[in-house]
Amino acid sequence: MNIVGKSVPSVQGRERVTGAVTFTPSIEMPGMVHAKVLRSPVPHARITRLDASRAEKLPGVICVLTRDDVLSWNINPYYGPVLQDQPIVAIDKVRYVGDIVAAVAAVDVQTAEDALELIEVDYEELPVVLDVEASAQPGAPLIHDRFHKHETAFEDLKCLDFGAGGNIASHFKLRKGDIAAGFAQADHIFEHTYYHQITQHGHLEPHASVAQVLPDGRVDVWSSTQNPSVVRDGLAATYKLPLSKVRVRAPFLGAGYGAKTYPKMEPLTVAVARKARRPVRLVLTREEVFQTAVKHAVLVKIKTGVTKNGTLIAREVACYFDQGAYADIGPRTSKNGGYAAGGPYKIANLKLDSYDVYTNKTPGCAYRGFGIPQVCWAYEQEMDRIAEALGVDGLQLRLQNIVRDGDEFATGEILNPVACAESLEAVAKEIGWGTPCQQPGGNMRRGKGIAVAIKSTMTPSLSSAIVKMEEDGSISVLSGSVDIGQGVDTSLAQIAAEALSVSLERVQVVQPDTAVTPYDQSTSSSRTTFAMGSAIAIACGEVRDQLLAMAAEQLEVAAEDLTLDQGHVVVKGMPTRRVSYEDVIRRKYNMRVGSIVGKGVFKTTGGLDPETGQGKASAFWFTSACGVEVEVDTDTGRVTVLKMASACNAGKAINPLLATGQIEGSNGMALGFTFLEELAYDPGGQPLNPNFLDYHMPTILDTPKEVASILIEKPHPENPYGAIGVGEATIPPVSAALGNAIYNAVGVRVCDLPIKPEKVLRGLRERAASAGVAQGGAGR
């Protein structure tokens, strides 16, 4: 292959980092006005009075959007990708600090901000529910009196139970084998609880949207979104418009990590634009970003039955996903976390339950890893506990139970390809598993840890592409996949360049525009290389077939005897009989006009049984492992990561440089939520640190001294190049590997993230107190 598999630098990397490209917050429209949002200062309350008349009179204010507007229009005032539970602006209640109460459009941002202070709102406060487990209990104060399932809900969510009632938005269950019999056969039973905290994605570009409603009612939106097609679907449902009358464009995106999937600010911005009768731009502040989308906190209760020879014979897991005030895509996050909660192991008897539970906090949304880092934090620390109790090596115990090619997963589907064992072995080798750490002495203790993970991708899903060969033989790729910084404009161009044998410089991937680019489900779930890559390859095949047919006629040879070579159609075995693509088109029409258009649709299939969770969950599986060596300061509890090795199956790395960048980026994020990050709330439901001053993300100074990123290439049969995704592959096992390494170093097991130095020190003190002497762990 010429270009697939080459480490080409990102085609827009330089322009992005120098700010030469236009991101949504910088888009200007003629006559555009600016929106600001009034947000709830209380976590749960009934709105008893709302008066915007003073704000409306402020000079420079165009309009104030309130519940009166959205209720008076013929629209659906509630939206949401699964459950239509989120109002464009609060209607009867507010459900978290930051909930949207009203919005102002004004000639400038300052005037809009000033107007917010003139809106009078009376709140009648209601009981607040913050604890996810308490919120799931019958009798907990109700956060939603009612909500509606989205008519166009995704196929894969049909296995969920939306009727559990109370604050439970959805319930996923998986039943395999005979759980009671499984535990009866076990020689040892382990049962523990783990907690993964709320974090925010930290995307540099805040959420931003520009919207206008045209005089004929059409809606035109530019938005910082990862899935323009789904946003379009949401807007069409809200505003009761045909999909063709809603146009969503996704300009350059300043990162997303999941926070920009599904409708976010778009329904509100369109509503303001509709009332203002002008184009409106809304750009959130950093504080508002923390009030818009976060990663789900998850409480995981895990119980495992193990035979004396180390076989995992039964596992029962209950996951409580802290959904916050609105469901967003949480039913899917909790479902995917649910069936993966047993881990990448062959376990004959499983009972998995995953609950998506409302609380009075910022809504949980997609976050890189999509529920798996949370459950992996639990099951992989549990593996080390089991290994220790059985007196066996943690790597051996994992390899003994691990799923391999051809094995059955929890859902009953056959896995192929997976690289759990290969990933584990690769990272174990990299960190010198089995050889003791060199202990520096004094108050420093070193230890090693490993963890392995498996994750699904959105299934079923659909991507479509149009590939045009222009009259000069250059290639335009019309794809709805968003380059969110991960580099798909480069890797998708590589796929097209390879398929049509042109240089990368001759290929342009067109920016997503729902009026132009065909349907793509989402730039998320690390599905783009696999799904859109396949669609583009199919479309390129159509272009190729047409081109060859034209050339065959012109050259008077059979199309089968022709091939493509660097912009030329060539007669096989006769390299001098060649004609350029441009000339093929010119000869066809006797002019330098026209283009060759190919289309490609790639759809995956699957679905799970609602009662048993059996079926097909995923078109392909991310499998990865992490190995780390850490050093713990036993005086302070501070942990330094000395070495970090990550491995995953890429199927085929279309661009190894970008794929490795995804691994390194995943590791940086995982270090953040393992050690530093937590969006904290006070007991009254007020967020304590919704800003970058108090919410701490790692910087380059906090990254490990030594890193190794290992790409395993076990090709997938459904992608023309064997590629699968890597964007989220290596993030799930990091926290558990670190937790295991800390235990290995000092004998302290931290079960609730983040692993703050204080938690480690408290563990050390408790250990010293119970042992009567202070001593570290054995050190591997």
Next chain:
Amino acid sequence: MKQFDFLSPGSFAEACQMLAEGGEEVRPLAGGTALVILAKSGVYAPKAVVALKLIPGHNEITADAAGGLRIGALVSQRALETSDAVRHTHPVLNDAATLVGNIRVRVMSTVGGTICEADPQADVPGTLIALGARVETLSPAGSRILDLADFYVGPYETVLQRGELVTAVLVPPLPAGVRGIYLKHTTGPISDRPCVGVCAVGGCDTQGRISHLRVVLNGVGPRPLIVTEAQALVGQRPADVDMAALAAAAAAACEPVSDLRGSEWYKREMALVFTTRALRDLFGGELK
């Protein structure tokens, strides 16, 4: 952010006049790393800011023949971090400045600004106190010189009067055989403010007796904590001194507040650990 007037005086005297006449809602702005955050978050809305950065003549570090320093109020923390003059006379100041936030913060923020913000978690003011620094101020009433140790009233509160500005910091020469150590412990990223910061300045005379010792803790009370017990050790041999008792005294004296950087218990523990480490670094193997 609320709009405010941007006043640009030509001299510190003019700036003081503007502040004296302007009232509570007119504030001086140097690097802006503190004030702008407050204004953006809506916590504080100044009516006007008096921008000091364009005033000439206050951004230099000069060393005198005896090894003392005069640091202009508008010297950036980055300049402090990288100054050869400072490295020659008081390298602990370079060390403390290096640990402030990130490079963007250090480039923008000023020495005078960090002193006057009176954030008890700041790294540099406590270090300057340990070095015995004084500040030179100017107001419409005239100029005065204050001991930095007496400068802080509480969190974000100093003895400065309305219309009074710090114009320079005066750092006395270090006595012979005396050096400084600054240790910073963060529970967040390395760029975070300290959970605990400890500055110890001390050394021994030619007879091996402690000739000077000053210990100041950051981040564990309403203002930099001066460990007064340290003074009493002057004249003793390090080997005869119960340094653990001194560290314990420091930990006992601090008044930490539980927050996201650690509980009160943890901060006190860290005060003990890092005071011990600073003393050990200062006096090496001579410790009992």
